[in-house]
Amino acid sequence: xxxxxxxxxxxxxxxxxxxxxxxxxxxxxxxxxxxxxxxxxxxxxxxxxxxxxxxxxxxxxxxxxxxxxx
Numbered sequence: 490x491x492x493x494x495x496x497x498x499x500x501x502x503x504x505x506x507x508x509x510x511x512x513x514x515x516x517x518x519x520x521x522x523x524x525x526x527x528x529x530x531x532x533x534x535x536x537x538x539x540x541x542x543x544x545x546x547x548x549x550x551x552x553x554x555x556x557x558x559x
């Protein structure tokens with residue numbers, strides 16, 4: 490079984506504030522497990538998959554010497 494991460498551990502891994510993790514869990518943005526009223530845990534695999542889904546690909550049609558209006 491995959492080990493579970495605390496809010497602090499996850500915040501350290503993905504380099505965001507603990508308050509950001511709490512906001513994401515409160516709004517249901519990030520996959521998490523609510524063990525009890527005050528106990529939230531995360532599976533790293535689920536979070537990494539969620540982050541991959543959030544990835545924004547850059548445009549490939551705009552050249553460096555070309556203005557956006559052209």
